[in-house]
Amino acid sequence: MAALSRHPWCVATALLVPLLTLAAPAWLRLGGVPPAWAVLWLLPWALCEGPRSGALAGAALGLLLDSLHPASASLLPGLVLLGWWWGRLARRATPVRGTLVLGLLALVGTLTLELSLVLQWLLRGWWRSAAVMVSPESPSGGAAVLDPGVHPGPLALSGWHGIDLLGAGLHLLLAQTLLTALLAPMLCSLQLLLWRQLGAGSRG
Amino acid sequence: MxxxxxxxxxxxxxxxxxxxxxxxxxxxxxxxxxxxxxxxxxxxxxxxxxxWPGTAQSEWLRSARRLEDQARLSQLELENGRLRGLLGLQAASGEGRVSAPVISREPGGWWQRLMLGAGSLQGIATGQAVLAPGGLIGRVSSVTPTTATVTLLTDPVSRVGVWVGRNQRQGLLSGIGTDRPLLRFLEKDPQVRPGDVVLTSPASTLVPPNLPVGVIQAVNDSADPAPEAIVQLAAPVGAVDWVQVLLR
Structure with a gap:
């Protein structure tokens, strides 16, 4: 369709995603975890605009959100993939309308996004621990400083470790997925309605 | 006669x-x-x-004693700073502090951070320690002219050298994504117990020494490769609205 891209204020609504991520209203959290605002914006956008615009919007959102976080893991690959996939769904004969379907798409999307982060942290942790083991005298590793001491190298490796991902990470993943899937039928269906009307209007 | x-x-x-x-x-x-x-x-x-003379003059003497102590303390701090500089360690706290409001908090996500409403224009720089009422809560990870992002001690990226105040056993305080970070000791037998106070280590090159961090809540002696302890932070990270940044 690519009709919404002609409305600058529609594109500007994407700025709400980093703003809401920063504001993180306390009353809209589940177990202290906020929803994935990027998923809630990207899903209706990609369903209206198609795979190419969806992937581009995913990349733009990924860059915006990554700028708020350190470079330890990126949301960009997950969001590009989701934008492209949801855009492909829009090409089907029957357009996605049902609120339940929107909720399910948001659930799978959030899960995919979170798992892409988990995968990056696992790979990063594995790579860095391998580097410390190979070079125990490296500055991050260093030799044992105390006697009887413990090799501080593996302890100093920062970031999500496998055991932490199984504990706090799993709680975070489930809470964010559930909250986003619960909010999606309400928020995404409103956005879909508004944007489809705008798209039809601009074509007409 | x-x-x-x-x-x-x-x-x-x-x-x-x-x-x-x-x-x-x-x-x-x-x-x-x-x-x-x-x-x-x-x-x-x-x-x-x-x-005998009244208490007025004795108060004056006590005040003179306080002044003398303060002068001696600043001399000792100068001396301490010089020695720490020679050793290449982080300067002791006591220099300037900047108060900053918390304008965004993200304590429950993959990245556990606060955003402050003060930045490089106020003298804040990357790496500076951030204190809340109670003790250390994190370090500045990035700054803009008007904002600063603080990586909390609970963030899995955070690693801070600490020691136990009672017996000076060194360890590494590591965020694990929960409200309570994990203290991983560098010794096989640290001899700590719940209730021990955790302070920043004088050997740390990242944060000023002896800032209060928290209290040991539980100890796991059987952890590998060394015992671990769950630390309850002294500062209420989720509720704090104003913090202080220690300027170097």
Whole structure:
């Protein structure tokens, strides 16, 4: 369709995603975890605009959100993939309308996004621990400083470790997925309605 | 001459006792002399106590003592800073502090951070320690002219050198994504127990020494490769609205 891209204020609504991520209203959290605002914006956008615009919007959102976080893991690959996939769904004969379907798409999307982060942290942790083991005298590793001491190298490796991902990470993943899937039928269906009307209007 | 008769009679009656009184007097005087007037001084203090000066002057003396202590403390801090500089360690706290409001908090996500409403224009720089009422909560990870992002101690990226105040056992405080970070000791037998206070380590090159961090809540002695402890942070990270950034 690519009709919404002609409305600058529609594109500007994407700025709400980093703003809401920063504001993180306390009353809209589940177990202290906020929803994935990027998923809630990207899903209706990609369903209206198609795979190419969806992937581009995913990349733009990924860059915006990554700028708020350190470079330890990126949301960009997950969001590009989701934008492209949801855009492909829009090409089907029957357009996605049902609120339940929107909720399910948001659930799978959030899960995919979170798992892409988990995968990056696992790979990063594995790579860095391998580097410390190979070079125990490296500055991050260093030799044992105390006697009887413990090799501080593996302890100093920062970031999500496998055991932490199984504990706090799993709680975070489930809470964010559930909250986003619960909010999606309400928020995404409103956005879909508004944007489809705008798209039809601009074509007409 | 009745008076002369009386005098003669009196002198004759007291003559046998005179050497005894004389001896006592001489001993007392010698005692006073060799005790350097101790008896006299104590007697004087006892008698003059009601007339001693009031508390005003003693308060003035205490205030002078405080001033002296402060001057000595700043000298010691200067000396300590110079020695820590020679050792390449982080400077001790006590330099300037900037108060900053918390304008965004993300304590429950993959990245556990706060955003402050003060930045490089106020002198904040990357790496500076951030304190809340109670103790250390994190370090500045990035700055803009008007904002600063703080990586909390609970973030899995955070690693801070700490020690236990009671027995000076060193460890590494690591965020694990929960409200309570994990203290991983660098010794096999750290001999710590729940309730021990955790402070930043003087050996740390990242944060100033001896800032309060939290209290050990539980100890896992069987952890591999060394014992671990769950630390309850002293500062309420989720509720804090204003923080202080220690400027270097």
């Amino acid at each position: 009745p008076a002369a008769r009386w005098l003669r009679r009196a002198t004759a009656a007291s003559a046998p006792r005179a050497p005894l009184w004389l001896l006592v007097m001489v001993l007392v005087l010698l005692g006073i002399r060799f005790s350097r007037g101790a008896l006299l001084a104590d007697a004087y203090a006892l008698l003059s106590r009601p007339f």
